[in-house]
Amino acid sequence: MTILIRGASLMGEGATDILIDGDTIREVGTVKVSADRVIDAHGIIALPGLVDLHSHLREPGGEGSETILSGSRAAAAGGFTTVHTMANTSPVADTAELVELVAERGRHAGYVQVRPIGAVTRNLDGEQLADIGGMAHSSAAVTVFSDDGRCVGDPLLMRRALEYVSTFGGVIAQHAQDPRLTIDAVVNEGRVSSELGLRGWPSVAEESIIARDVLLAEYVGARLHVCHISTAGSVDVIRWAKKRGIAVTAEVTPHHLLLTDDCALTYDPVFKVNPPLRTADDVQQLRLAVADGTIDIVATDHAPHASSTKDCTWHDASFGMVGLESALSVVQHTLVDAGHITWPDVARILSVAPAAIGRVGGYGAPLAVGSKANITLVDPAHTANWDTSRLHGRSTNSPFIGTVLPGRVVSTIFNGTETVVDGFLVEPEIVRNA
Amino acid sequence: MKHLISARGLEATPTVAILDTAMDMVDVRTREVKKLPTLRGKTVANVFFEDSTRTRLSFEAAALALSADVTTFTTQGSSVSKGESLKDTLQTLEAMGADFIVLRHPHSGVASTVVNSGWVDAHIINAGDGTHEHPTQALLDAFTMRSRLRGENARGSNLAGISVVIVGDIFHSRVARSNALLLRTLGATVTLAAPQTLLPREIDSWGAAIVSTLDEAIDLQPDVVMTLRVQRERMTSGFFPSESEFTQLWGMNDSRLRRLPPTSIVMHPGPMNRGLEISGSVADSPQSTVTEQVANGVAVRMAVLYTLMGDSR
Amino acid sequence: MTRVVLTKPDIDRALKRIAHEIVESQRGRFGLIFLGIPTRGVHLARRLARLVADIEPQDVQVGTLDVTMYRDDLATQSTRATVATEIPSSGVDGSTVILVDDVLFSGRTARAALDAITALGRPDVVRFAVLVDRGHRELPIRADFVGKNLPTSTSERVNVSIAEVDDLDEVSIA
Numbered sequence: 001m002t003i004l005i006r007g008a009s010l011m012g013e014g015a016t017d018i019l020i021d022g023d024t025i026r027e028v029g030t031v032k033v034s035a036d037r038v039i040d041a042h043g044i045i046a047l048p049g050l051v052d053l054h055s056h057l058r059e060p061g062g063e064g065s066e067t068i069l070s071g072s073r074a075a076a077a078g079g080f081t082t083v084h085t086m087a088n089t090s091p092v093a094d095t096a097e098l099v100e101l102v103a104e105r106g107r108h109a110g111y112v113q114v115r116p117i118g119a120v121t122r123n124l125d126g127e128q129l130a131d132i133g134g135m136a137h138s139s140a141a142v143t144v145f146s147d148d149g150r151c152v153g154d155p156l157l158m159r160r161a162l163e164y165v166s167t168f169g170g171v172i173a174q175h176a177q178d179p180r181l182t183i184d185a186v187v188n189e190g191r192v193s194s195e196l197g198l199r200g201w202p203s204v205a206e207e208s209i210i211a212r213d214v215l216l217a218e219y220v221g222a223r224l225h226v227c228h229i230s231t232a233g234s235v236d237v238i239r240w241a242k243k244r245g246i247a248v249t250a251e252v253t254p255h256h257l258l259l260t261d262d263c264a265l266t267y268d269p270v271f272k273v274n275p276p277l278r279t280a281d282d283v284q285q286l287r288l289a290v291a292d293g294t295i296d297i298v299a300t301d302h303a304p305h306a307s308s309t310k311d312c313t314w315h316d317a318s319f320g321m322v323g324l325e326s327a328l329s330v331v332q333h334t335l336v337d338a339g340h341i342t343w344p345d346v347a348r349i350l351s352v353a354p355a356a357i358g359r360v361g362g363y364g365a366p367l368a369v370g371s372k373a374n375i376t377l378v379d380p381a382h383t384a385n386w387d388t389s390r391l392h393g394r395s396t397n398s399p400f401i402g403t404v405l406p407g408r409v410v411s412t413i414f415n416g417t418e419t420v421v422d423g424f425l426v427e428p429e430i431v432r433n434a
Numbered sequence: 435m436k437h438l439i440s441a442r443g444l445e446a447t448p449t450v451a452i453l454d455t456a457m458d459m460v461d462v463r464t465r466e467v468k469k470l471p472t473l474r475g476k477t478v479a480n481v482f483f484e485d486s487t488r489t490r491l492s493f494e495a496a497a498l499a500l501s502a503d504v505t506t507f508t509t510q511g512s513s514v515s516k517g518e519s520l521k522d523t524l525q526t527l528e529a530m531g532a533d534f535i536v537l538r539h540p541h542s543g544v545a546s547t548v549v550n551s552g553w554v555d556a557h558i559i560n561a562g563d564g565t566h567e568h569p570t571q572a573l574l575d576a577f578t579m580r581s582r583l584r585g586e587n588a589r590g591s592n593l594a595g596i597s598v599v600i601v602g603d604i605f606h607s608r609v610a611r612s613n614a615l616l617l618r619t620l621g622a623t624v625t626l627a628a629p630q631t632l633l634p635r636e637i638d639s640w641g642a643a644i645v646s647t648l649d650e651a652i653d654l655q656p657d658v659v660m661t662l663r664v665q666r667e668r669m670t671s672g673f674f675p676s677e678s679e680f681t682q683l684w685g686m687n688d689s690r691l692r693r694l695p696p697t698s699i700v701m702h703p704g705p706m707n708r709g710l711e712i713s714g715s716v717a718d719s720p721q722s723t724v725t726e727q728v729a730n731g732v733a734v735r736m737a738v739l740y741t742l743m744g745d746s747r
Numbered sequence: 748m749t750r751v752v753l754t755k756p757d758i759d760r761a762l763k764r765i766a767h768e769i770v771e772s773q774r775g776r777f778g779l780i781f782l783g784i785p786t787r788g789v790h791l792a793r794r795l796a797r798l799v800a801d802i803e804p805q806d807v808q809v810g811t812l813d814v815t816m817y818r819d820d821l822a823t824q825s826t827r828a829t830v831a832t833e834i835p836s837s838g839v840d841g842s843t844v845i846l847v848d849d850v851l852f853s854g855r856t857a858r859a860a861l862d863a864i865t866a867l868g869r870p871d872v873v874r875f876a877v878l879v880d881r882g883h884r885e886l887p888i889r890a891d892f893v894g895k896n897l898p899t900s901t902s903e904r905v906n907v908s909i910a911e912v913d914d915l916d917e918v919s920i921a
Contacts, residue, residue, distance in 0.1 A: 194634030195442075197542040197566030197611060266550055267543035311551070313520060315541035315564075435826075451828050458813065458829045466838075467866035470816040500816075589831070740816065744826030 001416065002026075004035035008046035008377060010367060012343025018046060020373040023416035028369050037418075039411060041377055047347050048366035049081025049374025049414060053144070053173070053251060053354040054227060054299035055324060057083070057114070059105065060098075061090025065395045066304040068102065069428065071324070072111035074302070074393035076419035078324040079376035079409040082360055083112050083302075087119040087130075088149040094119035094130035096138035103140035110431040111419045115358060118142040120161050120172060124150050127157070129164060136168035143359040146173035148227055149274075151209060153179045158213060162222035171249075171357060173225040174213055176234070177275065181205035186314060188261040188276040196264060198314065201276045203231040210234050214241035214248050223247045225357055228301050230256045230275040232285035239294045249357050251299040252286050254323055254330035255399055259283075263399065269310050269317030270399050273303070290349060291340040297354040300327045304395035322398050325390050328378060329405040336380075337406060377411035384408070392425060436745040437558040438738055439545045441569045441616040446592055449620060452737045453577050454589050459733035459740075462499065472740055473502035479532035481523065482508040482561070484540040488704060488728070489561055493536045496735035505532065520544070521553045528554045534739060535559070542566035542608075557742045565606050571703055572612035574734040576620055578723050579658055581730070582699050594621030599651040600642075601627040601684050602662035602711050603673070605634050609703045610662055614640045627651040627684065631673045648684045652693050659694065660701045661686050661712045677710055687713040691721060699723050749906075753895060753918035758878065758909075761894030762791070765876055766798035768892050769845060772874070777805050780839060780870070782812040784848040784860055785830040790911040791878060792847035808835040812846070817859035817866075832863070839868040845892075849907040851877040854888035879918055881905050 005018040010028070017031035027033075056062075057071035066074075068085070075083045085102060087093035093102060099116035106114020118135035122128045124147045135142040145165050152158045152174060165172050182205045187193050189200020210226055214237065217224035226238065229250050238250045255273065260280050263271040271277060289295040303320025310317055323330075331350065335341045341349075347366050355363030362372035386400045412420035417434040419426050435448060462470055478497035480490050490506065497504045507527060524535060534557045537545050542564030549558050562568040580588045583596055598617055604610045604626050617624050624642040626633065633644065645651050651659070664680065674680045681687075686700055694700075700712070700722050708714040717724055753761070773779070779799065783792030789811050796807040813830040846860050857875060864873060876892035881899045899905060899920060908917045 189635060191636040191639060194637050195639070197564055197608060200635065267546045268550065269547075311521070313539075313541055313547045314543045316520075451826075455829045458816075458831055461832060462816075462866075465866055466868050470866070471862060472816040472821060476822075740821075740829075741826050743821055744824060746822060 002035035002037070003413065003416070003418070004031055004038045005041045005046065005375070005377070006038060008041035008044050010046055011347050012045050015042065018367065018375065020375070020413065020416050023373050025367065025369055025371050025373050028367065039377070043381065044377045044379050044410060045343055046367060047079070047343070047376045047378060048351040048363060049376055049412065050079045050328065050350045051354040051358070051360060051363060052080050052083040052300050052302070052324065052327070053297060053358055054148070055083045055085055055302040056088065056304065056320070057085040058089065058304060059102070065306045066393050068105040068114060069109040070392070070394045071302070071304070072106060072109040072114060073425055074322070074324040074391065076111040076412050076414065077392045077409065077425055078326070079328050079378060079412050080324060081112050081374040081376070081412065081414040082115060082355065082363070083324070084115045084117050084144055084358055086148045087117050087146060088124060092119050092123050093117070094122050096131060096134040099135050099140040099142050100138050108432070109428070110417070110434070112414055113360070115144070115360060116140050116142055117144045117146050117148070117173065120145045120147045120152055121157065126150060126153060129161060132164055132170070133168060136170055143170045144173050144225070144357070145170055146175065146227065148173065148175045151175050151177040151179060155212060155216070159216050159220060162217055162224065163220045166220070166222040169359065171223040171225050173227050174209070175227050176206045176209035176213065176229070178205040178209050181208070186272065186276070187264050188278050190261065190279060192261040192264055196267065198264070203233050203278065206231055206275060207233040207237055210237045214238070214246050217248060218244065218246045226250045228253045228256065228275055228299070229286070229295065230278050230282060232282045235285050235289040235294055239289070242294065249296040250294065251297045252290060252295050253301045254298060254327045254334070255321055257283060257286055257290070257298070257334040258330055259399060267314045269312060269314050270321070270397055272314060272317045272319055273321050274319035287334060287338065287340050290335055297349050297357065298327065298331055299354060300324050304393050305397050306395060310397050320397065322391065322393055322395055325392060326386065326398060326400050326405065328409060329386070329407040330400070332380060332407040333405055373413055373416040375413040376409060379408045379410050380406065382406065382408035435742060437549050438569050438742060439549055439558065439560045440567045441572050441612040441619070444569070444616060444619060446619050446621070448741070449573070449576070449616065450590060450592055452573060452734070452741050453580060455740060456577050456730070456733045456737035457589060459736040460730070463733065469499055469501055471501045473497065473500040473743065476533040476743070477503045477505060477531045478534040478536060478739065479527045480504065480506045480536045481527065482506070482538040483510070484538050484562070485510055486538055486562065489538060492728070492731040493561060493735055495732045496739060499732065499736055500739055502534070502739070505530070521551070524548060524554050528556050532556050534742070536561045538562045540564055559738060559742070562608055564608065565611070566608055567612040568608040569612050569616070570731070570735055570738055571609050572616040573738065574727060574731045575613055575660065575701060575703070576616055577734050578701065578727050578730050579699070582723060583657055583697070592620040593617060596622045596658065597625070597654060597656040598622050598658040598660060599625045599627055599654065599656040600660045600662065601648050601651060601686070603632045603664050603668060604628045604662070605632045606665065606668070607662045613660065614642050618642070625651055625654060625656065629674055629684070648686065648690060652690050655695055657698050658701060659686060659698065663703065663705065664707060664711045666707070681710055685711055685713065686716050688715055691716050691719060694721070701727060704728065749919050749921045751917055751919045752897060755916040758894070758916045758918065761878065762794055763798055765892040765894060766795055766802055769795070769799055769874070769876070770802050772891070773843070776843065778842040779805070779845060780808045780810060780835060780842045781845045781847055782810045782834070782864070784812055784814060784846065784856060787907055787909050787912060788848040790909050791849060792845070795845070795847060795876065810834040812860055812863055814856060814859035814863045817862040819855060819859070834867055839864065839870045842870050843872045843874070844870040846873060846875045847877070849878050849909070850905050851880045851890050852883060854884045854886035857888045858886050878907060879905060
């Protein structure tokens with residue numbers, strides 16, 4: 001099977017053809033030969049397949065809100081070809097058996113490469129290390145370990161975890177949230193929490209953990225990845241750490257690049273998320289930090305929730321938002337169209353860098369001849385009202401419904417297989433049999 | 435106005451109108467027939483997910499005085515705590531014919547959620563949601579201040595020129611939050627006196643001045659000192675070190691009362707911790723409005739029910 | 748198009764005649780209380796009380812009767828501001844109450860007023876005086892004293908202006 005992409009703008013630069021043969025990019029430039037299938041991509045930007053370092057596919061245990069298949073479809077629709085899925089399933093992904101099961105179900109679904117993230121501590125209890133070596137050496141070859149949803153709060157345990165994980169070349173992805181400083185917290189602490197009478201989530205609860213962890217990482221010589229940073233202060237700490245040569249990487253979610261805690265003023269639980277939406281100044285500093293490289297990647301923190309846990313009071317609602325389908329559009333809107341970064345930077349923050357942090361093979365040389373054929377074609381000129389028809393997972397808790405966002409993924413190619421054609425998801429049987 | 439959720443959305447003119455109507459309701463309470471036919475055939479459902487006998491009785495008395503039928507639903511905490519059940523409970527009550535739902539809930543924002551969710555069509559009155567707001571309390575406090583301090587000239591007037599000190603646990607107090615907003619809308623100047631631990635952050639938009647101790651606040655010679663109930667368990671969670679230290683710095687006592695002008699009043703939303711935030715003798719002094727506040731509560735809630743009734747959109 | 752139907756002299760004459768009729772109907776009994784229905788009824792009640800006292804010197808009392816909360820259209824109308832009800836400190840028990848309003852139309856205000864009086868006490872007699880009766884009754888109610896019967900269509904508006912509120916005495920139809 002050969003696919004010829006005609007006239008695509010290569011990461012936003014000049015128009016070119018791309019020839020795919022099997023699962024490999026065969027030619028880039030002016031392609032003279034014909035192919036089994038031709039995609040006219042004039043005016044379309046070609047990006048390397050996107051890599052998400054942070055999603056919740058909920059399987060096993062939370063199939064009411066998402067499955068590996070439904071989450072994979074949402075990912076493909078959003079232009080992703082690899083997603084990392086967090087360990088906070090039920091049971092928790094803290095053993096080799098479980099991560100192998102998740103990876104296998106991902107392979108079976110066939111839309112994207114599903115890379116399980118292993119738990120740092122057994123059952124996410126924050127007390128005893130999980131089977132880190134076993135997961136690292138399993139067929140799932142886990143490289144990223146996280147208790148996401150919970151912070152590894154105990155400094156001694158965090159030190160041991162950093163040391164132990166580095167034995168296997170892995171990385172800890174820390175959910176930076178001081179548990180004591182955020183008891184009962186449900187919204188950013190500040191003007192809005194005071195107005196709403198909701199328990200506030202101080203920025204320092206995030207920043208103090210990051211500060212502690214970068215120092216620990218430096219001390220033990222380990223890599224550290226910080227999940228979903230949300231405050232200007234966190235940016236400062238990361239910037240300082242990088243200047244000091246500490247091996248830290250940081251991610252920001254699309255929603256923290258766009259939304260502020262003002263969204264909570266109506267108590268609409270769709271805006272309840274962990275970490276909470278912060279202030280306009282935080283949003284601005286996060287954007288600038290992506291632009292200057294302080295923040296390495298954008299990751300979705302795709303967190304599906306059944307409607308019953310969102311059609312309720314703020315207090316009772318679950319934390320989280322779906323984000324796989326909207327991530328690229330929000331990045332275009334908040335970073336590209338706002339003039340902070342260019343399309344090659346998008347390829348970096350949404351593909352090359354997250355793949356490097358997760359040690360995912362095949363993403364090192366984006367859209368280069370000989371690379372794996374993981375390609376996302378996006379129409380940047382498309383602008384539309386974001387509605388539930390754009391969502392393909394089992395849950396609809398998107399904070400962007402009703403807003404206008406630019407960009408549309410028209411084609412996703414995963415290892416040479418089209419998972420999205422003309423903006424529509426390919427049916428599961430076809431993907432599976434490809 | 436179809437619902438009363440927050441003091442934040444209230445403007446001065448309709449608020450003064452509610453207070454004026456409440457004056458007429460006070461008169462009704464002195465008549466031979468202490469009842470009005472106004473809500474005849476309407477049902478007021480008191481839905482209390484948090485125990486508050488005094489607020490519930492006050493709303494009941496108000497509804498009955500307007501000839502409404504009253505149903506009461508009370509439960510505490512765990513049995514009905516999930517949102518799904520709240521939705522079901524309210525829809526059930528409406529199916530049984532509730533035209534007004536008076537809602538008390540331990541969680542902030544619940545009344546707003548009920549209005550925004552479209553779960554029910556009934557008029558919603560927030561009777562206290564978590565640490566958010568308690569707008570009828572603020573209305574009755576404003577009413578009490580106006581009648582005490584303006585006397586004969588109360589009708590039609592706002593609270594311009596009146597200075598109010600709110601002292602104590604501002605952070606956890608829905609009463610303080612609603613009052614700070616409403617009093618400012620009515621033209622009063624508000625000063626908050628509390629330790630930093632009991633003050634919310636970034637409250638510039640409340641338009642209130644902030645002082646540290648009650649003594650500093652007394653120096654301002656305010657017309658009103660509003661004390662707030664202090665939950666004793668705040669002490670164990672580190673908001674202040676001891677009852678005696680709290681009382682010493684933020685408790686309303688005789689010597690502080692003597693330093694106030696004789697026309698100034700001392701308020702408390704009840705229930706009081708005598709000897710903690712307010713001394714027994716201050717609570718029983720002629721300058722205390724504690725029982726008056728309770729009596730006014732019924733009249734103000736009658737006025738609120740009446741005012742909302744006229745807007746069925 | 749506005750048409751003036753009563754001028755100041757007309758209104759003065761009508762009130763004077765009503766005052767005489769009231770004195771006549773009293774047959775020597777005292778304890779008259781004029782209760783005006785806000786807004787303009789209150790001022791008409793004061794004028795009538797003065798006129799009655801001039802005709803036959805006696806202790807005539809005046810009050811205000813707010814009927815808002817007794818209306819039967821509260822749920823369908825937007826909220827109306829209430830006005831303080833003021834009655835003589837001796838109450839209405841055993842007295843003769845003259846209800847005063849500017850216009851009698853559907854009769855619903857009068858109906859509400861009768862309920863409102865009942866809540867205040869038990870007068871011996873209640874009579875009803877209006878400046879203008881424009882017809883179109885919806886309830887079995889009639890006035891005892893009428894300044895002027897004005898045949899109107901339901902689409903017309905009757906505007907009563909009185910000096911205390913509107914700076915002139917005049918009744919017009921628009």
